[in-house]
Amino acid sequence: MAPTVDVDTAATLLRAGKLVAIPTETVYGLGADAEQPDAVARIFAAKGRPSSHPLIVHLRAADALDEGWAANVPPAARRLADVLWPGPLTLILQRGPRALDAVTGGLSTVGLRVPAHPLARALLERVGGIAAPSANRFGSVSPTTAAHVQRDLGDRIDAVLDGGPCEVGIESTIVDVSTGVPRILRPGGISREVLEEILGAPVPMAGDDAPRAPGMLASHYAPRAKVVAVAPRDASQRAHELAREGRIALLAPPTLALDLPDALERIDVPADPRERARTLYESLRAIDERGFERAIVVLPDDERGLGLAIADRLRKAGAPKD
The missing domain is CATH 3.90.870.10 (DHBP synthase)
Structure with a gap:
């Protein structure tokens, strides 16, 4: 070390x-x-x-x-x-x-x-x-x-x-x-x-002509386990669809009411965007440390403010690896 x-x-x-x-x-x-x-x-x-x-x-x-x-x-x-x-x-x-x-x-x-x-x-x-x-x-x-x-x-x-x-x-x-x-x-x-x-002016997201920069690859910030990033409204349905595909966790704020299959393990993540950002990578690392093969991760319900960055990281964690 x-x-x-x-x-x-x-x-x-x-x-x-x-x-x-x-x-x-x-x-x-x-x-x-x-x-x-x-x-x-x-x-x-x-x-x-x-x-x-x-x-x-x-x-x-x-x-x-x-x-x-x-x-x-x-x-x-x-x-x-x-x-x-x-x-x-x-x-x-x-x-x-x-x-x-x-x-x-x-x-x-x-x-x-x-x-x-x-x-x-x-x-x-x-x-x-x-x-x-x-x-x-x-x-x-x-x-x-x-x-x-x-x-x-x-x-x-x-x-x-x-x-x-x-x-x-x-x-x-x-x-x-x-x-x-x-x-x-x-x-x-x-x-x-x-x-x-x-x-004092709009600052748009860059398009396809953007220069190369760190963190812009489609797949990034990813644990070994397969991550499936879903909108809050789709979380229950996806959980039932994937429940038989190995050991699966679902990461979501405790304030989100979900209908989940018994075989799936729910892990709470902070609802507050600042606290969720601070602990985001800790939660993704925990997926591997706890031996999950797949994780359903619920995206923020508001993708303004820090929600945009959190959603960006989660989508890239779930993107297909080359």
């Missing part, structure tokens, strides 16, 4: 080209010095992630945008960064000279964010930029505790900086501002409604 280290040791390891799992308010990230191509390449090897899939670079503060990471920063991007950083927002911008091909997957754009977790911020004061996707095997459930990281990657990385459980629990919202017109590539910890309030 990877040793648990303090911030100074983590910084020393990163500067030496090593991999360190770091806490953020969203999920734990697998960090490498973003300006060392060989170190960044180790991220892809450890995760089993395609090298063409771009990474997010974590920065110490919003003013670091002007330190060579972005070629230009449109007014909308500046406004979002000023209001929402540090926080769970990633901005896609035209890359500057410090954003290497190893990080961008050869794209002309780069994803940048400033995390809010105090240990991550202390680490970034010591290391200029940290490339850090989620600290798990590619495509599987993201980690929200140091113990998750150890189970997934403990024999493949050099150290873990333990910052306790993640407060937000789902990844950052990714907003493409590289063309000057904001659009959402991935819903996350900042809601669409908050973005629109700050900018």
